[in-house]
Amino acid sequence: MGDVLAGFHAVWEFDSDSVLIRYERGIRTPKLFQALGERRVPLAALEGVSLAEGGRGTVVLRLQPRAGADPLLEAAAGQLPEGLDPYRLVLPAERETLAEYYADELKAALTGSGPADRYLIGAPEAPLRFKAYDGKASFDGTSVRFRWSWTGASSAKWKAGDQRFAVADLGGVEWRSPEAFEGYLRLLPNDPSGATDPLPPDQDAATVVFGLGYGPVHESLPFAAAVLAAVRTKGAVPAIPAAPRRDPADIAERIRHLGELHQAGLVTDEEFSAKKTELLAEL
DSSP: OOOEEEOBSEEEEEOSSEEEEEEOOSTTSOHHHHHHOEEEEEGGGEEEEEEEEOSSSEEEEEEEEOTTSOHHHHHHTTOOOGGGOTTEEEEEGGGHHHHHHHHHHHHHHOOOOSOOSSOOSOOOOSOEEEEOSSEEEEEOSSEEEEEEOTTTOOHHHHHHOSEEEEGGGEEEEEEEOTTSTTOEEEEEESOOTTOOOOOOTTTOTTEEEOBTTBSOHHHHHHHHHHHHHHHHTTSOSOOOOOOOOOOHHHHHHHHHHHHHHHHTTSSOHHHHHHHHHHHHTTO
16 A cells, blocks of 8 residues: 555554554653554454544544464553553544545455464564562563562562573563552463462562552563563574673672571571572672
């Protein structure tokens, strides 16, 4: 088609085999859209197109991706509110006829249906990172790292120490929206057979916990989608150079907090000694 349709917060560019969605930047545009920037959606990833009346004199044109075609939607697992749906284009009602034309053109071009056997829409690119309530999460394309915060992490996580999870050892991701009660990001094992019931998020060293202002949707959801896509392709993502060695002041602060846990009886003598040695080795 080669045409462009501009709506609120986004512009759609129609090609013969795809739709390029470019999200606008601005204070009125949801932060998730700004974080996504743009997404190319192959027509093969779609199974439908709808046009409906919106609120306050608008109409809504929406693409309907096939199940399993988009890692972002799979990670979201139906938790995104309507206003954060990246496949909605809101237009003034006076453009309904034009929107109907594009809807019909798209419908005629669609050939796919049913669940997709692989991701057809690209995931956000690594490296990615965000700050959770009890730690910092980072993803370099090949592994996920959790670095615990001394102000928020539980004693169980401090005892376990900072974590690194290779993509090859993961089987999936569980994302609970920070806008819901007790949001978190949990990394799932590659082989869940024989696994016991999961630990509470604040006790599980494979989970970071969200909170007010921690792990916002526009940071943690693209992160989850990128990890999920890498897991499905087993890390076929360019590697990112390793992070530099730790700041000595940071190591000293973590040892101080470890000492407080030890004095409070939350860490044994052996655990204190082992963890202190581990932290000193990072200098």
